[in-house]
Each structure stands twice: as C-alpha cells, then as structure tokens.
Amino acid sequence: MNGAKKLKENIKITVDTPVSMLPGCGRIRAERLSVLGIKNVIQLLRHFPRGYQNRGDVKSITETPLGENASFVLTVTTAAVAVRLRGGKTLIKCKAFDGSKSCTIVFFNRTYMRDVLKTDCTYRFWGKLLMGKNGYELYPVSVEPVTERKELRNYIPVYPLTAGITQTILSSMISYVLSVLSEEDIQDILPEKVRENLGVCGMLEAFRCLHMPDSVDMIERGRSRFIAEELFVFACSVSMTRVGRRTLEGIKLDAGKSRLYDFTEALPFTLTHAQAKVISEIRRDMINGSSPMARLVSGDVGSGKTVCAQAAAFIAVRNGFQCAMMVPTEILARQHYRDFCGLFGRLGIECGFLSGSLSVSERRTVYQGLKDGSLSFVVGTHALLSEGVTFSNLGLVITDEQHRFGVMQRATLAQKGRREPHVLVMSATPIPRTLALIMYGDLDISVIDELPPGRKQVDTLVINESHRKRMYGFIAEQVRSGKQIYIVCPAIETQEAEEKEDDFLYFGFEKNPEKLPKLKSAVEYENMIRTEIFPEFKTAFLHGRMNGREKDGVMRAFCAGDIDILVSTTVIEVGVNVPNATVMVVENAERFGLSQLHQLRGRVGRGADKSYCILVSDAKGENARKRLEIMRTVSDGYKIAQYDLEMRGPGDFIATSSGSARQHGELKFRIAGLCTDTLMLSKAFETAEQIVTDDPRLENPENSALRKAIGEYEALSVASLN
Ligand code: ADP
Ligand code: MG
Numbered sequence: 001m002n003g004a005k006k007l008k009e010n011i012k013i014t015v016d017t018p019v020s021m022l023p024g025c026g027r028i029r030a031e032r033l034s035v036l037g038i039k040n041v042i043q044l045l046r047h048f049p050r051g052y053q054n055r056g057d058v059k060s061i062t063e064t065p066l067g068e069n070a071s072f073v074l075t076v077t078t079a080a081v082a083v084r085l086r087g088g089k090t091l092i093k094c095k096a097f098d099g100s101k102s103c104t105i106v107f108f109n110r111t112y113m114r115d116v117l118k119t120d121c122t123y124r125f126w127g128k129l130l131m132g133k134n135g136y137e138l139y140p141v142s143v144e145p146v147t148e149r150k151e152l153r154n155y156i157p158v159y160p161l162t163a164g165i166t167q168t169i170l171s172s173m174i175s176y177v178l179s180v181l182s183e184e185d186i187q188d189i190l191p192e193k194v195r196e197n198l199g200v201c202g203m204l205e206a207f208r209c210l211h212m213p214d215s216v217d218m219i220e221r222g223r224s225r226f227i228a229e230e231l232f233v234f235a236c237s238v239s240m241t242r243v244g245r246r247t248l249e250g251i252k253l254d255a256g257k258s259r260l261y262d263f264t265e266a267l268p269f270t271l272t273h274a275q276a277k278v279i280s281e282i283r284r285d286m287i288n289g290s291s292p293m294a295r296l297v298s299g300d301v302g303s304g305k306t307v308c309a310q311a312a313a314f315i316a317v318r319n320g321f322q323c324a325m326m327v328p329t330e331i332l333a334r335q336h337y338r339d340f341c342g343l344f345g346r347l348g349i350e351c352g353f354l355s356g357s358l359s360v361s362e363r364r365t366v367y368q369g370l371k372d373g374s375l376s377f378v379v380g381t382h383a384l385l386s387e388g389v390t391f392s393n394l395g396l397v398i399t400d401e402q403h404r405f406g407v408m409q410r411a412t413l414a415q416k417g418r419r420e421p422h423v424l425v426m427s428a429t430p431i432p433r434t435l436a437l438i439m440y441g442d443l444d445i446s447v448i449d450e451l452p453p454g455r456k457q458v459d460t461l462v463i464n465e466s467h468r469k470r471m472y473g474f475i476a477e478q479v480r481s482g483k484q485i486y487i488v489c490p491a492i493e494t495q496e497a498e499e500k501e502d503d504f505l506y507f508g509f510e511k512n513p514e515k516l517p518k519l520k521s522a523v524e525y526e527n528m529i530r531t532e533i534f535p536e537f538k539t540a541f542l543h544g545r546m547n548g549r550e551k552d553g554v555m556r557a558f559c560a561g562d563i564d565i566l567v568s569t570t571v572i573e574v575g576v577n578v579p580n581a582t583v584m585v586v587e588n589a590e591r592f593g594l595s596q597l598h599q600l601r602g603r604v605g606r607g608a609d610k611s612y613c614i615l616v617s618d619a620k621g622e623n624a625r626k627r628l629e630i631m632r633t634v635s636d637g638y639k640i641a642q643y644d645l646e647m648r649g650p651g652d653f654i655a656t657s658s659g660s661a662r663q664h665g666e667l668k669f670r671i672a673g674l675c676t677d678t679l680m681l682s683k684a685f686e687t688a689e690q691i692v693t694d695d696p697r698l699e700n701p702e703n704s705a706l707r708k709a710i711g712e713y714e715a716l717s718v719a720s721l722n
Contacts, residue, residue: 013041013177013180013181013185014041014181014185015040015041015042015045015181015185015186015187016040016041016042017040017041018030018039018040019033019038019039019040019041019043019044019173022041022173022176022177023176024172024173025173028164029164029165029169032162032163032164032165033165035162035163035165036160036161036162036165041177041181044170044173044174044177045174045177045178045207045211047159047160047170047174048159048210048226049157049158049159049210049211050158050159050160051157051158052155052156052157052158052213052219053069053071053126053155053156053158054071054154054155055071055124055126055144055152055153055154055155055156056071056152056153056154056155057070057071057154058071058072058073058124059071059072060072060098060099060100060101061098061100061101061102061103061129061136061138062100062101064129066128066129066130066131067128067129067130068128068129069126069127069128069141070126070127070128070129071124071125071126072098072124072125072126072127072129072138073098073122073123073124073125073146074096074097074098074103074105074122074123074125074138075096075097075098075120075121075122075123076094076095076096076105076117076118076119076120076121076122076123077094077095077096077097077102077119077120078094078095078119079094079119080092080093080094080105080113080114080117081093081094081114082111082114089108089109090108090109090111091106091107091108092106092107092110092111092113092114093105093106093107094117096123096125096138101136102135102136103129103135103136103137103138104132104134104135104136104137104138105117105125105137105138105140106137106138106139107139107140108139113143116143117143121145122145122146123143123144123145123146124143124144124145124146124152125138125140125142125143126140126141126142126143126156127139127140127141127142142156153212153214154214154215155213155214155215155216155219156171157171157210157211157212157213159171171211174211175211175212178204178207178208178211178212181204182204183202183204185204186202186203186204187704187705188202188203188705189203189229189233189705189706189708189709190202190203190225190228190229190232190706191691191702191703191706192702193691194232194687194691194706197683197686197687197690198228198232198680198683198684198687199683200221200224200225200228200229201221201222201225202225203225205221205222205225206221206222206225206226207222208222209221209222209223209225210222210223210226224680227680228680228683228684229709231680231681231684232684232687232688233706233709233710233713234684234713235681235684235685235687235688235689236688236691236692236698236706236710237710237713237714238440238442238685238688239442239685239688239689239691239692239693240692240696240697240698240710241442242442243692243693243696244696245291245292245294245420245442248291248292248420249289249290249291249292249419249420250288250289250290250291250292250293250420250422251286251289251292251321251395251419251420251421251422252287252288252289253286253287253289253315253316253319253321253395254287254319255287257318257319257320258283258286258287258315258318258319260279260283260311260314260315262347263310263311263314263347266343266346266347267307267343269452271307272304272448272450272451272452272453273450274299274303274447274448274449274450275304275307275308275448275450277446278297278299278308278446278447278448279307279308279311279312281295281444281446282295282297282308282311282312282315282424282446283311283315285422285444286312286315286316286396286422292414292420292421292422292423293396293422293423293424293444294422294423294425294442294443294444295423295424295425295443295444295445295446296425296426296427296436296440296443296444296445296446297309297424297425297426297427297446297447297448298427298430298431298436298445298446298447298448299427299430299447299448299449300430300448300451300602300636300637300638301428301430301598301599301601301602301637302451302452302455302602302605302606303448303449303450303451303452304448304451304452305426305427305448306336306339306426308424308426308446308448309325309398309400309424309426310339310340310343310344312396312398312422312424313325313340313344313377313396313398314344314347314349315396316376316395316396316422317349317376317377319395320393321376321393321394321395321396321421322370322373322375322376322377322378322391322392322393322394322395322396323376323377323378323394323395323396323397323398324370324377324378324379324380324384324391324394324396324397324398324413324416325340325377325378325379325380325397325398325399325400326379326380326381326382326384326385326397326398326399326400326413327379327380327381327399327400328381328382328400329381330355330356330357330381330548330551330552331551331552331555331576332400332576333353333354333355333379333380333381334353334355334552334555334556335555335559335576335577336379336400337351337353337379339577340377340379344377349376349377350369350374350375350376350377351377351378351379352366352369352370352375352377352378352379352380353366353378353379353380354366354378354379354380354381354383354384354389355380355381355383355548356381356383356548357547357548357549357552358383363383363388366378367388367389367390370389370390370391370392371390371391371392372392373391373392373393384413385412385413389416390416391416391417393417393418394414394416394417394418394421395417395421395422396421396422396423396424397413397414397417397421397422397423397424398423398424398425398426399413399423399424399425399426400426400428425440425443427440428599429595429598429599429637429641430595430598430637430638430640430641431641432638432641432642432645433638435641435645435681454608455605456605456608456609456610456611457605457635458584458601458604458605458611458612458613458635459610459611459612459613460601460612460613460614460615460631460632460633460635461612461613461614461615461632462589462615462617462628462629462631462632463614463615463616463617464616464617464618465616465618468616471585471614471616472533472534474583474612474614475534475565475583475585476534476537478582478583479534479537479564479565482580483580483581483582483583483609484558484561484563484564484565484566484578484580484581484582484583485564485565485566485581485582485583485584485585486565486566486568486581486583486584486585486600486603486604487525487529487565487566487567487568487585487586487587488567488568488569488570488584488585488586488587488600489521489522489525489526489567489568489569489587489588490522490569490570490587490588490591490592522541522543522567522568522569523541525567525587526539526541526567529565529567530567534564534565537564537565538562538563538564538565539563539564539565539566539567540554540557540558540563540565540566540567541554541566541567541568542554542555542566542567542568542569543568543569544569544570554566555576558578558581559578561580566581570592570596570600576603577603577606578603578606579606579607579608580607580609581603581604581606581607581611582604582605582607582609582610582611582612583604583611583612583613583614584600584601584603584604584611584612584613584614585613585614585616586600586613586614586615586616587616588616588617589615589616589617589628589631590617590619590621590624590627590628593644594627594630594631594640594641594643594644594647595637595640595641595644597613597615597631598631598637598640598641600613601613601631602637613631615628615631615632623647627643627647630643691703691706698710
C-alpha cells in the first residue's frame with residue numbers, strides 16, 4: 001500500500017498520465033472519473049468549470065436576498081450543539097454574527113461540524129440565508145476558516161459532477177496537477193506564432209486561469225484562449241480541405257445528358273425562379289469539369305432546397321454516375337429516402353437507404369448494389385462513411401445540413417470515388433453572408449432567395465404561463481379540425497432538468513446571467529399532456545435517446561397523420577417536413593437560440609393552412625424578452641441569424657446546426673458557443689490559411705500537436721453522430 005503510494009508520488013506527471021497514477025486516486029475514483037470522460041491528466045484539465053462562486057463578494061446578513069447562495073464572513077458566538085430530529089436526522093446549530101446582525105447556522109446531518117466550528121473564530125460561509133421562526137438562518141454548503149496564514153480564494157470553480165466525484169475532489173486533483181506541470185510538459189495545440197496572431201495565452205496558463213482564477217479577467221483570459229483554440233482547429237480543418245482541392249481535376253459531365261426536362265416534368269410543382277437559378281448553377285459546375293463542383297446551397301427554412309439536391313442527383317445518375325447523400329440524423333435520412341423514392345420512382349431511378357440501424361443483410365444488399373453499380377442513388381447517415389461502403393463510380397456527394405459534419409467527413413465520403421466527385425452542400429440554417437464566407441470559404445455559394453408561392457407567414461405568439469389554458473384550448477381546436485401539433489421541450493428527464501438549474505452559480509460563462517424559469521422535463525410533461533390534458537387525442541413522444549428505428553416509427557406515424565400531438569425534444573428541429581402540422585409550441589423558449597427557434601418554427605407553415613408558432617416563456621430578463629420579441633416580429637431567417645450572431649456569437653452556427661448541442665450525442669464546442677466573437681473567428685480563419693499554406697499537411701514539428709487535435713476533432717464529430 002505504502003509502496004504504491006510512494007511510487008505514485010515519484011512518477012513524472014505528464015499530460016498523458018492516467019488519473020489513476022495521481023496521488024489519492026484509487027481504482028474506484030478513477031472509474032468514477034471516467035464517467036466524466038476523464039481518464040488522463042489532459043482530460044482532467046479539460047474538464048472546465050461550468051461556472052464560479054464569487055465567494056469574495058461577501059454580503060452582510062441584512063443586505064442579502066433570502067434564498068440565494070451568497071458568501072458571508074461570520075464570527076461564531078455560541079458553541080455548536082446537536083439537535084436530534086425524529087427519523088434519526090441530526091441538526092448542528094450555532095449562532096454567528098457579522099458585526100451588524102446575528103443568524104443561526106444550520107447543518108443537516110454533519111455531526112462533525114460540531115467539532116469544527118469554534119466559538120469566537122471567524123469563517124467564510126457559502127450558502128442560503130432564510131428567515132426562520134427565530135430570525136435569520138443560514139444553510140451553508142461550504143465553510144472555510146478565515147486565518148491570517150492562508151488567503152482564501154475569491155472565485156471557486158463549480159465543475160460538472162457525477163456520483164462519487166465532488167467539487168473538492170476535482171479541485172484538489174486539478175490544483176495538484178497544475179502545481180507539478182511545467183510549460184515543457186505540455187505541447188501547446190496552438191503554436192507560438194498562432195497564439196501571437198490570435199492574441200491568446202499559452203495552454204498551461206489558460207488552464208490556471210480557468211481552474212484557479214483570482215479575477216474575472218483571468219477567467220476571461222482562459223476562456224478566450226480555449227475559444228480561440230476550438231475555432232482555430234475547426235478553421236484549420238476547413239483550410240486543409242480548401243488547399244487540397246485546388247489541385248484536383250473534376251469529372252466532366254455531358255451537357256446533353258444533363259438536360260432537366262424529364263426531371264421538371266416529374267415534379268409536382270413548378271420551380272421558383274430562385275430554385276431554377278440555383279439548379280442551373282449546379283448544372284454548369286457539373287458539365288464544366290475543370291475542377292470538381294464544391295457548392296453550398298443556402299436558403300431560408302422552407303425555401304425548397306431539397307429539390308436542388310434532387311436535380312443534382314438526377315444529373316449525376318443520367319450521366320451514368322452514382323450519387324451519395326449524407327444527412328446528420330436517421331429521421332432526416334428516412335424522410336429524404338421517402339421523398340427521393342417518390343420522385344425518382346417516376347423517373348425510373350432506384351434509391352437505396354443506409355443507416356446504422358439496418359440489419360446486416362439489409363446493409364449487405366445496399367453495399368453490393370453500390371459496389372456493382374446497380375444502385376445509383378443512396379441516402380444515409382454517417383453509416384455511408386463505413387469501410388464496407390464502396391462505389392463503382394461515385395460522381396456526386398451531397399451533404400445535407402452540412403455543418404454537423406466535419407469537413408473531413410465530406411472528404412472521406414468523396415474519397416470513395418475513383419476520381420474526385422462533385423460536392424454539393426445543403427445548409428439547414430440561413431447563415432449570415434459574412435459568416436458563410438468565412439466558414440465555407442472553400443465553397444461557391446448559391447442562395448435561394450425566394451419562398452415557394454402560396455406560403456402564408458407563420459404567426460408567432462409569445463405567451464407566459466397565464467395563457468397556458470387558452471393555448472391548450474387552441475391546440476384542441478386545431479386537432480379537431482384535423483391538424484397536427486408539435487410541442488418541443490428542451491430537456492429529456494427530470495434529472496437533466498435539475499442539472500440545468502444553475503441557481504448555485506454566481507455566474508456561468510455569461511456575465512450577469514438572467515434568472516431563467518425552471519425547465520420543463522420533457523418526460524413528465526409528455527406524460528401530463530397524454531394523460532391529463534389531451535387524453536382524447538393521440539400523442540407520442542420523440543427524443544434523442546430513442547434508437548433510429550423507434551424514432552422512425554414515431555415520425556412515420558406522425559407523417560401519416562396517425563398522431564395528433566408530437567411532444568419532442570429538439571430532434572425534430574432540422575429538415576422535418578409534415579405539411580399538415582400547423583402549430584409549433586416551444587416550451588421554455590428562452591432556452592433556445594434564435595436560429596434554432598426559427599428552425600423549429602420552420603416545421604410548420606409548410607402546407608396551405610394557416611400556421612402558428614407559440615413560444616412559451618416565463619423569462620423576465622430583458623435579454624430573453626428582447627430575443628423573443630425578435631422572433632415574434634421577424635420572419636426572415638437571415639435577419640434572425642444575424643441577430644443570433646450578434647447576440648450569441650458564431651459558436652452555434654459552427655458546432656451544431658443551430659445550437660442544439662444540448663441534445664445528447666451531438667457535437668458541441670466545449671467552450672465556444674455560449675458567447676464569443678466573430679472577430680476571433682475571422683482571425684482564426686486568416687491564421688489557419690497562413691499555417692496551412694505554409695505547411696499543407698502540418699508536418700512541421702511545431703504543428704504536430706495541432707495536427708493531432710484536428711484529427712481528434714474530426715473523429716469526435718463522426719462519433720458524435722452515432
Ligand atoms: P428546405 O429548404 O427547408 O429544405 P424543402 O426542400 O423541404 O425546404 O421544401 C419545403 C416544402 O416546399 C416541401 O414540401 C416541398 O415539396 C415544397 N416545395 C419546394 N419547392 C416548391 C415549389 N417550387 N413550389 C411549391 N412547393 C415547393
Ligand atoms: Mg431541408
């Protein structure tokens with residue numbers, strides 16, 4: 001035992017050292033830590049606080065709002081006594097004084113506090129002050145002795161936890177590691193030149209800033225370094241693709257075989273001018289062939305982007321090439337599959353579908369068809385990237401809602417062609433032009449700037465709890481007239497809803513956060529809707545933890561009109577198309593990004609009927625009210641995206657389709673995205689371009705940590721799609 005401990009203390013700690021080798025970390029603790037994704041030292045350091053307690057902001061008893069966590073420096077005036085309660089619980093109580101007022105300190109079940117607290121000694125308490133029968137009562141969650149020997153830290157990090165891992169355990173492990181690591185032990189992902197360009201500090205310093213800050217400035221310094229890092233890694237992966245593509249030759253398609261008469265004949269509607277223009281740009285790229293097409297189709301929600309993808313696929317197939325379309329979710333893949341089957345069926349083109357949920361034999365059939373060329377079109381999830389997928393002559397790769405895919409996934413799919421295929425990217429979210437230029441700088445951009453005719457504007461209402469009854473009445477009316485309803489909630493389970501309650505924090509990574517109303521738990525809420533509110537209607541529940549087949553079953557039933565009310569988390573956010581749905585209710589609307597709300601709103605108003613988006617929120621904060629007011633009054637997705645960019649920074653656009661990172665299993669930036677600035681993003685892209693131009697494969701030793709980080713980022717974005 002002793003020997004093991006000694007060994008532990010003697011080893012040289014590096015960023016790769018397993019946490020189990022750290023002093024005081026046994027096997028069980030190491031296992032608990034792995035639940036948080038912490039296996040080695042670097043992962044421990046990258047376990048960032050979700051906020052800080054400002055214990056330096058000491059309050060007096062009289063000025064503190066009751067029921068909120070705050071910091072108090074108090075002198076204990078009476079010996080602590082134990083009070084036994086019925087049921088075996090024990091209270092430890094004593095009196096304390098802050099120079100103006102007294103209160104009773106109360107601990108539950110912490111008998112040892114009786115020996116810790118000494119009369120006439122002064123302590124710093126962090127906890128909630130309440131008004132009891134006999135005056136003020138303080139319920140501390142932490143106690144620190146105030147002595148001259150040791151200065152108390154003002155900002156205490158608050159970490160995401162799991163069972164068996166406390167704040168104290170994490171803080172002490174992290175501060176140990178920070179005390180033994182030196183600059184040489186950490187190879188910085190950002191080479192020095194990059195740090196200079198971006199104006200950020202080194203990695204070790206940044207860890208110190210975030211984990212052991214002395215001031216808000218330090219926290220900011222640490223944050224901005226990691227924001228820069230995330231954006232820069234992303235920017236490099238984009239730049240590497242861009243630089244790589246310049247040298248390639250494209251597949252030249254035959255102009256005659258690329259005519260679209262048959263295609264437009266088979267459509268159930270006439271193309272809008274904007275669609276026709278975009279499709280002709282795509283066609284021109286594909287028959288030009290001097291380099292592969294690399295085009296982004298951008299358009300507001302409901303502008304009809306899918307038909308552009310269909311036209312491109314049609315051109316490829318008529319020229320004897322295969323087309324693969326990759327989308328981020330199974331729901332969307334299946335929906336596209338159905339859409340394509342309908343249209344392509346009329347044109348005599350067979351369609352394949354591929355996702356992780358297919359059986360082995362189903363999968364094999366698709367693999368075979370793609371390999372021998374008998375299957376010329378396939379739509380699927382990232383399952384298309386698996387090794388088993390080979391094409392006989394892949395000519396076109398389409399990615400829908402692309403920014404959930406890393407740029408490299410697109411490249412991985414493209415590499416499955418014998419020659420460099422054409423690439424078409426469909427963007428889900430309207431992206432402000434400035435940002436699009438930066439993010440998709442390697443792509444030509446086509447914009448569908450017109451909605452199909454006959455679209456009625458979706459009426460947006462912002463309501464609070466007091467209107468809930470009326471809202472349910474309205475929903476019932478709509479269902480009775482044959483319409484369908486979406487209700488979206490932000491969280492999945494009660495536990496998760498509680499975790500998100502941040503009343504414990506002085507501030508998260510936002511300064512002066514507004515107090516947000518409690519989250520609705522989707523599980524309980526759905527239960528209530530089904531059993532109490534609308535027992536006479538058919539309701540269903542859709543959430544991210546269901547598997548592909550389950551989700552598809554629910555979506556299919558909803559599309560077929562077999563479900564009246566679909567309660568869901570944001571899994572339905574992107575791309576889903578059910579024209580008979582006329583009402584979108586968003587609960588806790590204050591929790592969503594504007595672009596995300598716009599996406600959700602875009603799920604209704606897709607048919608001929610008048611549609612409504614009801615944003616339910618009890619948020620009182622000025623910021624939240626302002627954001628909801630924008631939603632109520634602005635319907636142009638590009639304008640909304642611009643507001644979103646200004647108010648929340650670009651993180652949401654890059655990391656996920658529109659801020660749905662809160663959903664399970666989706667890629668998110670760990671630190672960028674809450675609030676950050678466009679300036680850093682453009683600097684990151686400029687610098688990435690320089691670095692990658694000088695060293696296209698990042699082979700210089702000073703870039704090796706960077707190259708590894710890009711690889712990990714790409715791997716993560718694949719894994720997160722599973
Ligand atoms: P998004 O741009 O959001 O992906 P979709 O491609 O899903 O939009 O199209 C939205 C709806 O509009 C679909 O039901 C589609 O059939 C319909 N649509 C697309 N283009 C036209 C058009 N030119 N005229 C009428 N309806 C159209
Ligand atoms: Mg779409």
